[in-house]
Amino acid sequence: MWAGVLGILLSASAFARPVSYTGGWTLIQTANRASTAGLLHYSVSHKVSVGVRHEWQRDDDVTLTVIQPTWLAKRWYGHNYQANVYLTGGLGTATDRSFAGLGSDTASFVGVMTDWETRTLFVSYEARFLEQGKLGNHSMHAARVGWAPYTGDTGELHTWLMLEVDHRKHFDNKTTVTPLLRFFKGPALFEAGYNVTDSAPMFNFTYRF
Amino acid sequence: MKNILLILTVTLTSLPVLADDNQKIMDHHDPHEMNHGEMNHGPEHNHGSHEHPTENAKEDVMTMSVPAITTTDDISAALANGGAPVVVDVLGVVCDFCAVAMNKIFGKREEVSALYVDLDKKTLSLVVNKGASLSDQDIENLAKRAGYRIAAIRRDAEALGG
Numbered sequence: 001m002w003a004g005v006l007g008i009l010l011s012a013s014a015f016a017r018p019v020s021y022t023g024g025w026t027l028i029q030t031a032n033r034a035s036t037a038g039l040l041h042y043s044v045s046h047k048v049s050v051g052v053r054h055e056w057q058r059d060d061d062v063t064l065t066v067i068q069p070t071w072l073a074k075r076w077y078g079h080n081y082q083a084n085v086y087l088t089g090g091l092g093t094a095t096d097r098s099f100a101g102l103g104s105d106t107a108s109f110v111g112v113m114t115d116w117e118t119r120t121l122f123v124s125y126e127a128r129f130l131e132q133g134k135l136g137n138h139s140m141h142a143a144r145v146g147w148a149p150y151t152g153d154t155g156e157l158h159t160w161l162m163l164e165v166d167h168r169k170h171f172d173n174k175t176t177v178t179p180l181l182r183f184f185k186g187p188a189l190f191e192a193g194y195n196v197t198d199s200a201p202m203f204n205f206t207y208r209f
Numbered sequence: 210m211k212n213i214l215l216i217l218t219v220t221l222t223s224l225p226v227l228a229d230d231n232q233k234i235m236d237h238h239d240p241h242e243m244n245h246g247e248m249n250h251g252p253e254h255n256h257g258s259h260e261h262p263t264e265n266a267k268e269d270v271m272t273m274s275v276p277a278i279t280t281t282d283d284i285s286a287a288l289a290n291g292g293a294p295v296v297v298d299v300l301g302v303v304c305d306f307c308a309v310a311m312n313k314i315f316g317k318r319e320e321v322s323a324l325y326v327d328l329d330k331k332t333l334s335l336v337v338n339k340g341a342s343l344s345d346q347d348i349e350n351l352a353k354r355a356g357y358r359i360a361a362i363r364r365d366a367e368a369l370g371g
Contacts, residue, residue: 019356020306020356021309021311021355022314022355022356023313023314024310024313045354046353046354046356072356075356076301077300077357077358078301079300079331079360080331081301081303082301082302082303082307117303117304119303119304119328151328151329152305152328153327153329154308154325154327154328155305155308158304158305184305185305186305186309187306187309189306208306208309
């Protein structure tokens with residue numbers, strides 16, 4: 001039960017910058033149709049962060065706990081935009097929490113995340129390939145587009161309308177669509193959406209400190 | 210899987226529309242060499258079209274083509290105490306996380322008595338303590354630690370819009 005509660009409280013997503021400023025900490029939590037998970041990471045530089053990720057894959061009732069480094073491989077700086085390519089990975093343990101009692105196995109994943117953002121437009125893509133030994137392998141692709149109806153200045157509430165399409169081939173509904181709202185203010189980001197294909201809510205939260 | 214990652218990375222790093230802007234930054238070592246009359250500050254530099262937060266009584270001071278220091282209560286007080294104004298044009302500033310990063314990095318410096326990140330102008334306004342100094346190289350390094358690049362630095366009268 002507590003693993004499930006922890007899973008609901010913690011989660012991680014690529015859509016909220018996975019590397020911060022040098023010396024910065026970030027808590028990223030996500031809950032979507034597939035999992036609830038979280039990542040607490042520390043940025044050792046503006047290009048590298050190292051964190052601990054805990055994830056609960058609800059369908060399989062498998063939990064994943066890994067050390068997750070992320071590398072900002074490339075950032076483009078424009079007068080009106082920013083674009084990024086991140087490479088990430090994870091190594092740790094996956095544990096079966098179901099009645100099947102399959103035990104634990106070594107888990108590892110690699111992933112790529114890209115985004116391009118202005119103050120009113122947002123496009124991103126991420127993919128992750130997860131290996132969990134006897135507990136199964138999963139792949140995930142997700143892409144987003146977003147539009148901000150107004151441009152908030154520093155410290156104001158920033159609001160985005162977004163649409164996410166994800167593909168998970170181990171699900172019955174392999175490709176699904178999630179419209180969502182993003183609210184952004186200072187160091188906090190909150191997202192709420194609903195997967196209209198799989199009838200599942202989405203809640204994401206990021207806090208940078 | 211490795212091939213997918215490799216192809217994606219190579220493709221994105223070679224996109225000419227993005228590489229052009231990046232190259233300009235890489236080639237630009239002395240911020241004072243930039244011709245501000247030719248600098249593209251983008252369409253969001255029309256400051257007559259919005260209001261700023263009233264909490265700090267922020268007020269725009271604009272010149273013909275380059276943004277001057279953004280005054281807040283803290284910045285006005287620091288200037289009144291004899292601090293030196295500095296305006297930094299920052300590239301890639303698109304959200305509040307950018308502002309948080311620069312506030313954290315620059316705010317830790319003893320030389321800095323007040324600062325404000327202006328997303329509309331894409332500038333970092335600084336007041337350097339009277340008698341202290343913060344070189345262009347220092348500012349460039351600090352911006353880099355925050356994850357950003359700078360396009361230009363203006364000081365003193367130029368920073369005030371004079």
